[in-house]
Amino acid sequence: MTTTNEKDTPDHLLEQHDGLKLSTSKPVKQTPLPLPQITTLFVLLFANAAISTAPYPFLPFMVTDLGVSIEEAGSAVGLIAGGRFAGNMLCSWLWGVAADRWGRRPCILISVTSQCICTLVFAYSTAQSVALSAAARTLGGALNGAVPIAKTYVSEITDSTNQGKAMTLITASWGAGLVIGPALGGFLCKPAEKYPSLDYPILRAYPYALPMVSVAGICAIATVLGWMFLKETLDRSKMEDAVAKADAEKFERTTENKKEPTSPLFQAWIPPLLRDPTRFTVVLLYTVLSVQAIGFDEMYNVWLATPLEAGGMGYTTDEIGTTLVIYGLTAIFATSPVYQALDKRLGMLVLFRWMSVVAAVCYLSLPLLPRVAGYFGYGPRSSLTWTALVMTGMVSRVANGITFVTQAVFSNNSVGQFQRGAMNGLSMTFAATVRSFTPLFFGWTYGVTLTAGKSWPLDSSLVFTLVAAFMLHAGHISVGLPPSIEKQHS
Numbered sequence: 001m002t003t004t005n006e007k008d009t010p011d012h013l014l015e016q017h018d019g020l021k022l023s024t025s026k027p028v029k030q031t032p033l034p035l036p037q038i039t040t041l042f043v044l045l046f047a048n049a050a051i052s053t054a055p056y057p058f059l060p061f062m063v064t065d066l067g068v069s070i071e072e073a074g075s076a077v078g079l080i081a082g083g084r085f086a087g088n089m090l091c092s093w094l095w096g097v098a099a100d101r102w103g104r105r106p107c108i109l110i111s112v113t114s115q116c117i118c119t120l121v122f123a124y125s126t127a128q129s130v131a132l133s134a135a136a137r138t139l140g141g142a143l144n145g146a147v148p149i150a151k152t153y154v155s156e157i158t159d160s161t162n163q164g165k166a167m168t169l170i171t172a173s174w175g176a177g178l179v180i181g182p183a184l185g186g187f188l189c190k191p192a193e194k195y196p197s198l199d200y201p202i203l204r205a206y207p208y209a210l211p212m213v214s215v216a217g218i219c220a221i222a223t224v225l226g227w228m229f230l231k232e233t234l235d236r237s238k239m240e241d242a243v244a245k246a247d248a249e250k251f252e253r254t255t256e257n258k259k260e261p262t263s264p265l266f267q268a269w270i271p272p273l274l275r276d277p278t279r280f281t282v283v284l285l286y287t288v289l290s291v292q293a294i295g296f297d298e299m300y301n302v303w304l305a306t307p308l309e310a311g312g313m314g315y316t317t318d319e320i321g322t323t324l325v326i327y328g329l330t331a332i333f334a335t336s337p338v339y340q341a342l343d344k345r346l347g348m349l350v351l352f353r354w355m356s357v358v359a360a361v362c363y364l365s366l367p368l369l370p371r372v373a374g375y376f377g378y379g380p381r382s383s384l385t386w387t388a389l390v391m392t393g394m395v396s397r398v399a400n401g402i403t404f405v406t407q408a409v410f411s412n413n414s415v416g417q418f419q420r421g422a423m424n425g426l427s428m429t430f431a432a433t434v435r436s437f438t439p440l441f442f443g444w445t446y447g448v449t450l451t452a453g454k455s456w457p458l459d460s461s462l463v464f465t466l467v468a469a470f471m472l473h474a475g476h477i478s479v480g481l482p483p484s485i486e487k488q489h490s
Contacts, residue, residue: 096425
């Protein structure tokens with residue numbers, strides 16, 4: 001029997017048995033969520049994710065309309081799509097450090113306002129040049145500091161009883177934006193050709209602008225909500241004490257000919273996680289999760305669009321868009337209740353490992369479902385096969401979302417308040433680095449499997465096997481985290 005402080009955990013008396021948490025008394029009442037702030041962050045992260053992914057469906061068509069040859073279209077698309085990740089890679093950590101030094105609220109508001117402007121510039125550039133489009137996306141990525149700071153902000157407006165619930169909501173909004181963004185990009189591009197009621201000269205002159213203007217509008221709503229409801233959470237009185245302590249330590253060490261102070265503010269600039277095993281593991285965990293997430297999101301859509309004779313599903317853009325909308329709604333409405341129900345029984349560490357297994361099984365199952373359906377006499381485009389694919393994909397979205405939720409809590413719990421911004425920013429930097437080349441790796445692998453004409457498991461299902469392997473590796477990495485990672489750092 002293990003007794004823990006009521007302040008530290010929602011179950012003040014817990015029994016540990018084979019990794020399960022069994023409550024032996026009435027749980028502590030959960031603190032209500034600060035809904036105005038959570039709603040603001042929900043809209044902000046949804047808009048941010050949608051801005052990242054909305055151009056994906058129309059980029060190949062856009063660059064050719066700008067005069068790029070078919071042979072060079074792939075490079076042009078990669079330049080534009082990769083620009084945002086390159087900007088993230090260069091500046092995410094700096095945003096985190098700035099938030100630790102000057103506050104969460106001003107950094108979030110500056111970042112989200114910049115996202116609106118850069119997205120509108122990109123909407124204009126879609127009818128101008130590849131160079132301007134790439135520059136707008138890169139600048140938008142560099143000014144995108146809201147994501148790591150938002151994760152930090154959540155940990156400071158919640159406590160141990162409701163932090164997980166809040167994190168599931170904002171993580172679900174990010175996941176929904178990632179899948180609904182491409183749906184908006186596909187449905188709203190070239191609106192003058194698709195929808196007679198939208199046949200206006202400006203939409204013909206800028207056929208790819210409407211999706212980006214739409215997500216910029218959502219971002220503008222987030223900006224207004226931020227100005228209205230976000231309050232500063234960085235405790236400046238404690239920060240001033242920390243600065244005074246750091247100055248005193250620096251003076252003392254200088255007089256003793258010692259060069260490095262060890263204050264929290266100094267460690268924010270020289271990341272201690274590079275030397276601390278737990279924090280390094282948390283960053284590595286987020287990096288591996290990012291690889292599998294971007295690999296699946298990219299290749300699943302490509303696989304759905306690949307013709308049947310080439311090993312895909314042969315879905316139309318409207319069918320793919322419908323599927324993505326279903327996944328987005330699932331991420332919003334299912335992730336939080338499932339997380340809360342399982343976290344009470346398993347604890348975050350065990351839950352993370354189980355969800356990594358569930359997601360991996362779903363990834364492996366998806367390319368096999370059409371074969372299994374065919375064995376029973378159902379075609380790959382039958383309603384039963386489609387339903388099975390959608391249901392399996394929904395489970396994978398929830399499981400994947402829960403792994404990101406728990407990792408975000410681990411990240412905030414691994415450091416104190418004055419290092420949370422830097423910690424989340426550095427995690428985003430590592431993730432952006434791998435996201436820069438992950439689509440190229442999985443795209444190249446998928447192309448090789450299609451041209452080689454091999455049978456299972458070296459056919460188009462190989463990319464799903466690789467994604468599953470990365471997810472299982474994330475579960476294995478989590479074994480190195482101590483149980484204390486489930487509680488907030490003092």
